[in-house]
Amino acid sequence: MGVKTPKESHIVMTEIVLPNDTNVHGNLMGGRLMYWMDIAAALAAGKHCNAPVVTASVDNISFESPIKLGNVVHIEAKLSRAFNTSMEVHIRVWGEDLTHQYKYKSNEAYYTFVALDPNRKPRPVPPLQPETEDEKRIFDGALRRRQLRLILGGKMKPEDAEELKALFKKE
DSSP states (O other): OOBBBGGGOOOEEEOOOOGGOOOOTBBOOOOHHHHHHHHHHHOOOOOOSOOOOOEEEEOOOOOOSSSSSSOOEEEEEEEEESSSSEEEEEEEEEEEETTTEEEEEEEEEEEEEEEEEESSBBOOOOOOOOOOOHHHHHOOOOHHHHHHHHHHTSSSSSGHHHHHHHHOOOO
């Protein structure tokens, strides 16, 4: 299984915000955006491992700027780290107002996916080698985010989270 880079999993999904996608304030509904983000992240994860994938978790999603009716949504997704059978996908979302010709950041998040074999059981995924400084920074933080997800999901004891403990140790 060969090493892959984040750019090999890079996906950009583009949507337009239509009336059925909005709330009473004319903003894109958060649930609709999360649905689109899940699709983009699944495409990136599947592209990395060349296998079917399932969503395992979604980290905190904070909405920085609303995306208005008629604006365009650009969802950028690419792998941030590969573990044994799971993959973390980093997503950045941009809104674009075509009338006023400007693009703005809406939010970002991390989704985790598990690759499946033909029997729908977890299967190993290729390792990931970050290239850019931004990719390396995000890659380095992925182990801490993973440990936090495992603790919150009840799959790891806080005292076993060595990467998280290192953040609070006094040297």
